Amino acid sequence: MEVPHQSSASVRDTAKRLSPWSVVRRSAMVMAWILVFLLLWLASALAVPPNLATWTGRLQGFTTVFLGIFIEALPFLLAGVLVSSILHLYISAERLQRMTPHHPLLAALSGALLGLALPVCECGAIPAARRLLQKGVALPVGIAFVLAAPVINPIVIISTAVAFGGWEMVAWRVGLTLLFAVIIGVLLGTAVNASTVLAPNVLISIDEHDHDHTCDHDHDHGHEQETDRLRQVLSHARSEFFEMGRFLVLGALLAAALQTLIPQQPLLALGNGPVISVLVLMALAVVLSVCSTVDSFIALSFVNTFTPGAVLAFLVFGPMIDIKSTLMLTTTFRRRIVVIIVLLCFQLALLAGIACNFLL
Amino acid sequence: MTLLPSTKTRLSRPFNVTALIEAILMSGTAALLVVKWQYGTLAYYIHPRYTVLVLLAALVLFLMGGVRLHDMFTPSNRRPGGLHLLLALPLLLGVVVPAQPLGATTLAGRGLELNNTPIPWQQPIEGDPTTWNLLQWSMALAVRGEALQGEPIDVVGFVFQDERIGHDAFFVGRYVITCCAADGSATGLPVQWPNGETLPVDTWVQVQGTLTKMTMVNGITIPAIAATSVEPVAQPESPYLFP
Numbered sequence: 001m002e003v004p005h006q007s008s009a010s011v012r013d014t015a016k017r018l019s020p021w022s023v024v025r026r027s028a029m030v031m032a033w034i035l036v037f038l039l040l041w042l043a044s045a046l047a048v049p050p051n052l053a054t055w056t057g058r059l060q061g062f063t064t065v066f067l068g069i070f071i072e073a074l075p076f077l078l079a080g081v082l083v084s085s086i087l088h089l090y091i092s093a094e095r096l097q098r099m100t101p102h103h104p105l106l107a108a109l110s111g112a113l114l115g116l117a118l119p120v121c122e123c124g125a126i127p128a129a130r131r132l133l134q135k136g137v138a139l140p141v142g143i144a145f146v147l148a149a150p151v152i153n154p155i156v157i158i159s160t161a162v163a164f165g166g167w168e169m170v171a172w173r174v175g176l177t178l179l180f181a182v183i184i185g186v187l188l189g190t191a192v193n194a195s196t197v198l199a200p201n202v203l204i205s206i207d208e209h210d211h212d213h214t215c216d217h218d219h220d221h222g223h224e225q226e227t228d229r230l231r232q233v234l235s236h237a238r239s240e241f242f243e244m245g246r247f248l249v250l251g252a253l254l255a256a257a258l259q260t261l262i263p264q265q266p267l268l269a270l271g272n273g274p275v276i277s278v279l280v281l282m283a284l285a286v287v288l289s290v291c292s293t294v295d296s297f298i299a300l301s302f303v304n305t306f307t308p309g310a311v312l313a314f315l316v317f318g319p320m321i322d323i324k325s326t327l328m329l330t331t332t333f334r335r336r337i338v339v340i341i342v343l344l345c346f347q348l349a350l351l352a353g354i355a356c357n358f359l360l
Numbered sequence: 361m362t363l364l365p366s367t368k369t370r371l372s373r374p375f376n377v378t379a380l381i382e383a384i385l386m387s388g389t390a391a392l393l394v395v396k397w398q399y400g401t402l403a404y405y406i407h408p409r410y411t412v413l414v415l416l417a418a419l420v421l422f423l424m425g426g427v428r429l430h431d432m433f434t435p436s437n438r439r440p441g442g443l444h445l446l447l448a449l450p451l452l453l454g455v456v457v458p459a460q461p462l463g464a465t466t467l468a469g470r471g472l473e474l475n476n477t478p479i480p481w482q483q484p485i486e487g488d489p490t491t492w493n494l495l496q497w498s499m500a501l502a503v504r505g506e507a508l509q510g511e512p513i514d515v516v517g518f519v520f521q522d523e524r525i526g527h528d529a530f531f532v533g534r535y536v537i538t539c540c541a542a543d544g545s546a547t548g549l550p551v552q553w554p555n556g557e558t559l560p561v562d563t564w565v566q567v568q569g570t571l572t573k574m575t576m577v578n579g580i581t582i583p584a585i586a587a588t589s590v591e592p593v594a595q596p597e598s599p600y601l602f603p
Binding site: 029033036040043057058060061064065067068069070071074082231234235241243249256259289291295298 | 404410424603
């Protein structure tokens, strides 16, 4: 597995050294790290002059929020990369391709419902979807899965039912998510071919899949031991953890920075109005970046101050799109496609929220 | 597979620095989580119901780090890069920055909830009002409002200053967490206390008194505590309240 990775990495390394951007990028990196260590010193409260003490307080608050998001997401991300590794090592591409339908609509539908069998939230859905796509599963399956799995899975369905004390909100949430995931899955999965949708490294593994498979095969014949299999899964999970983890860190940093810098109270004061309220809660869903397994409890605190459409938009849009998941999506899809996914989800959720406010 | 030395790659290093760094990062992060749990500060970041999940994650990270250590002497020409620096951030922040729960200094960005909007997940709040915490009080006030006037009150929270309530008063507040520190919102009540505005922020206090009303600088009347005693106390083991 490391072989194709290494050779492509070395090609990239040479390209990097030749590019004039490398100098700019390197000096920017150095500056960024000087800044990071300056901020770390301020936050550590070690020999910080008293006139900078307010900064220490704010940075410590920032750290608490950042680590809050990171630690909370960590178990779910690890679950996702473990599921992905097990898929990779134990389910052959042929079997998976045979199991999933090829008609775009059916494929999108099955992808959207796959979360019922693979219970993961957004941090886990992205590595799992990436692995499915690498295994050559039809595009609509992967796209619909990545969008729907954070909501359409047993844990989230139950937590929503518990939070709202009934099944009405669950039905709306699941129904709309299913609808959006299928629409976007069919639109993006049929209008273009795979190479314009998937990130280059995902495509590479599809092409070199045959090689991977024989490699697995030889190895399994060599050592047929349980500990070896566990080691393989962990080793795979590790490489994926590092690939996804950086986007989790970046996303958590951004979300924590936005929370520290933007006061929430004025934002929430805009709670009225059938259109503005929807936009405000959607913006809040992006900024909060909380896991879909708990966001219904947070949505509940908005029920009395916001319109029902706004709460519904929060519950549907939040799990599909937030800062960390958007960054993580770039590991699987081309940036242009990520932008299209974000815009489509945004439009659909906004439309649904406003329609709900006017019609119900 | 990673254990098989590849014939295609040049042997550029006798041992794999990247593997060592990745192993250190993973086991370091795992150790950080376990240490924070041991010291009880893990609860500053996440709701306690996730503690088990986080410890499981730490176990998986330890195992992954251990497996990675095996690759130490497998030559590789991959060098550690920005990716590793980025993943070192949570570890660095966790070690260097002293663990602090959300408090008055972080309130600036969030604001204290003053209007006591009803929280729909409330269970009926009953029993002796002196056993209620600030969250239970805000729920009870949202439902029963005026009927609670004159009831005895005994709560613990941190001191928060807000110019909206004028002199001889301060706020006593608690953070309410549903999932992790990212969704924390503060709830609290103003306390009438001579020279209350001089109390240092973020001090933990126990406030005893009765429920009354006070008029803020902007003319709005809100429930408040007429305090008979304000005692500094140690920070509670769990600084947040959970609905």
